[in-house]
Amino acid sequence: xxxxxxxxxxxxxxxxxxxxxxxxxxxxxxxxxxxxxxxxxxxxxxxxxxxxxxxxxxxxxxxxxxxxxxxxxxxxxxxxxxxxxxxxxxxxxxxxxxxxxxxxxxxxxxxxxxxxxxxxxxxxxxxxxxxxxxxxxxxxxxxxxxxxxxxxxxxxxxxxxxxxxxxxxxxxxxxxxxxxxxxx
Numbered sequence: 001x002x003x004x005x006x007x008x009x010x011x012x013x014x015x016x017x018x019x020x021x022x023x024x025x026x027x028x029x030x031x032x033x034x035x036x037x038x039x040x041x042x043x044x045x046x047x048x049x050x051x052x053x054x055x056x057x058x059x060x061x062x063x064x065x066x067x068x069x070x071x072x073x074x075x076x077x078x079x080x081x082x083x084x085x086x087x088x089x090x091x092x093x094x095x096x097x098x099x100x101x102x103x104x105x106x107x108x109x110x111x112x113x114x115x116x117x118x119x120x121x122x123x124x125x126x127x128x129x130x131x132x133x134x135x136x137x138x139x140x141x142x143x144x145x146x147x148x149x150x151x152x153x154x155x156x157x158x159x160x161x162x163x164x165x166x167x168x169x170x171x172x173x174x175x176x177x178x179x180x181x182x183x184x
Contacts, residue, residue: 102139
């Protein structure tokens with residue numbers, strides 16, 4: 001299992017490709033160095049998550065989830081639960097949440113997004129340090145909906161980039177994808 005040090009190296013490589021994101025990257029680097037518990041969901045301040053920009057084989061569409069807890073259309077992903085290999089987390093979550101087979105991670109880190117998760121039940125508000133990777137569907141597109149989703153849908157990436165009602169981070173990833181910044 002890779003160490004937090006290898007996440008730091010991956011973050012530095014990402015920032016060399018996206019210097020305009022240096023402020024966000026600094027938060028991620030600082031958090032990665034702050035505690036080994038940063039990869040555990042029990043860490044009260046927040047924790048790392050891994051997400052998948054799950055693209056179709058032709059690269060024209062992305063599979064999104066209508067997230068059951070948040071009630072919004074988002075990329076697939078989830079908690080690291082102690083796994084410091086966040087590309088592996090993104091791949092595992094994409095597989096579990098979509099039921100697709102033949103998924104592959106392409107390139108390094110694709111996007112970073114730090115966002116506050118609202119308090120819910122006994123769980124206090126906390127930060128997700130979401131590290132996102134391109135995952136490609138290579139063996140078909142027939143998904144199955146998991147208990148974490150209200151729905152799944154393949155959405156045209158160009159439409160997301162132009163949809164002012166779409167989640168801001170989805171718009172950003174769509175624009176990155178269109179610009180060719182897939183990290184591959």
